Amino acid sequence: MPVLCHTLLAHRAGASELPLAARPLVMARVAGWCCGSCCGSSDITARLPIGALSVARIVRTVRCMIGRLDEVVIDCHHPMALAEFWQRVLGGWVVQQSHEWVALQPPSGITVSFQLVPEAKTVKNRVHLDVDVDDLGVATVAAEALGAVRSGEPVYDELGGFQVMLDPEGNEFCFVNGPTAITA
Secondary structure, eight states: OOOOOHHHHHHHHTTTTSGGSSSSSEEEEEEOOOSSSSTSSSSEEEEEEETHHHHHHOOOSSSSSSSSOEEEEEEEEHHHHHHHHHHHHHEEEEEEEEEEEEEEOOSSSSSEEEOSSSOOOSSSSSOOEEEEOOOOOHHHHHHHHTTTOSOOEEEEEEEEEEEEEETOOOOOEEEEESOOOOGG
16 A cells, blocks of 8 residues: 655645645655666655545556656647647647657656658547646637637536647647546
């Protein structure tokens, strides 16, 4: 079972009456995620809302891992145009490695690359990006001005909210406001 750092435990009582989405974030060390022999670390540090792990249910921990996530790749017809759209959403630097491959390195987070493919997108994505925003409405309007399309209405619950969007090539993504999946 994961062990919480004293900082998270000390703040848990004072913030527990707030909705999870409104709680301040703290750095928490969750031990027991890795044996340390494969990656050199026996625990992981994550930004979590105060008291988040008290409502989370950790299904399984893995003692060793095969590798680390390097980047997320999105297949598309226009790599540079899609990279520039995402640069306006996430910030960062666009690097064109070839006419078939363009990478976006956001100021924080993982690299998102765009790969030229001949086939069209035909069905819903099985994987999508969640983009944390301060205000769903403001983010939605700003993305629509860049060429994104709103898909449905925003959804809200006790943990926060999300708005499903489509990028200019029809790839689904969500604006989210609230805790991340690990805390829900």
